[in-house]
Amino acid sequence: MVNYISTLQVKEIDGGWRCRIEWVGEFTPTTVSDGEALSLFDGIYEGGLQALRDHPAVNLAT
Numbered sequence: 001m002v003n004y005i006s007t008l009q010v011k012e013i014d015g016g017w018r019c020r021i022e023w024v025g026e027f028t029p030t031t032v033s034d035g036e037a038l039s040l041f042d043g044i045y046e047g048g049l050q051a052l053r054d055h056p057a058v059n060l061a062t
Helices: 034-054
Strands: 002-013 018-028
């Protein structure tokens, strides 16, 4: 991968009772196909978001 940039934003919603997390990235794959690169980063982002969900300080009101 080259030219990788990632942005993570946490946006308040519902008057501060909840938040929305937006995590996006841009990159140029060099040694794998576009599909393989997307699959790799999907896994990284999902794992990161799951780690946030699992953190003891996170209150997951449903």
